[in-house]
Amino acid sequence: MSGKIDARATARTRARYNRIAPIYDLIETIVEGTFRSWREKLWSNANGYILEVGVGTGKNFSYHPRGMKIVGIDLADQMLARARERAQKLGMTIDLRQGDAQSLDFPDNTFDTAAATFVFCSVPDPIRGLRELNRVVKPGGKILLLDHVRLDQPIMGNMLDLLDPIISRLWGAHINRRTIENVRQAGLDIEKIEHLGPMGMVKLIVAKPRK
16 A cells, blocks of 8 residues: 555545535536546446446446446535435445445455446545555456546647646645556456547446456
């Protein structure tokens, strides 16, 4: 692990998402039209006993594979409350719990699949969180990630770096995370990377746990 969990950073992240929970879906209305096909693509790879990290307001619920047992966690209780409402409206049975990606409350080798969409851009210690996914996913299982990353282009990359402190304070998400490098540093084996969106700013990553 990369040291102790930063309790203050985690509390700030929780507070940000609790603050924006009432308007979170509205904020993302415009971009969600694009995200739908990406979410569907990610969830088509999920099977078995599934963990969804960072369920938020439950935007992925419509794409969950039917007939699978799914556990969903989120750091922010107000986001989770909206996810419960959505699950009820959809008539879906999902085990929803408050939890922290940096310290998952599950035994080793519990899940066949772990999935997270636009989550590791906001986890305070993303490498620690990714190592937790490595721990709780069974050998031969899958870790599915959909996230925006820092562009490796001088002008746009530097612009993202400048804007990141403002965006992260307002919205909670970092827009300049090097998620592919973080996945590798966490010790996961990357099977596939798909470049999505303008200039490949969004990545769909399929990885395997390394035991």
